[in-house]
Amino acid sequence: GENVEQHPSTLSVQEGDSAVIKCTYSDSASNYFPWYKQELGKRPQLIIDIRSNVGEKKDQRIAVTLNKTAKHFSLHITETQPEDSAVYFCAAKSPRPGNTPLVFGKGTRLSVIA
């Protein structure tokens, strides 16, 4: 089945700097890669996703890139703000029959220091 690795596990950046979180996946058939943000004590919420037919997607200060050949995808947050502090999870979805629909990484705790 699919296996998702996420790095780093913790990340501290100064306010205004950029943050990058990287994930790798094992199933070359995976075709959907969402990123979730989970603030302390709250539910995970989708912030951006990318499908396997594109290499990059941007939404204001957030961007995601996908390299299908290397089987890795990354989340980029520019001009970080204190409210970006949270745990971020990547995930991958394989369309193969019988596979778990969405496999999550272990998360990255991002701290933005004012």
Place this chain on the structure above:
Amino acid sequence: EAGVVQSPRYKIIEKKQPVAFWCNPISGHNTLYWYRQNLGQGPELLIRYENEEAVDDSQLPKDRFSAERLKGVDSTLKIQPAELGDSAVYLCASSLRAGVSYNEQFFGPGTRLTVL
């Protein structure tokens, strides 16, 4: 539109006691998921329902965990008996239909279980 609803939000029990969690998905969402999230980890799928059918329960510890979604709407997850290692947040999520590749999953607020 109401989101995914879960209750209770918090539960503290002693080991060997039973416990049950309830989830009501977003109206119209056919697919319902139960996840377990241990501290500092990502959500791990326990069971997935398509309407009332459990289509993926390979990660569910069936000796003590059970789930049902009798009418294809709300769902209950039960643990009997609970063990210390079951302490975690139990998240429910729903989506329109898992067979469609790009369905967003919407999560509920979770139930934080503490087993003493």
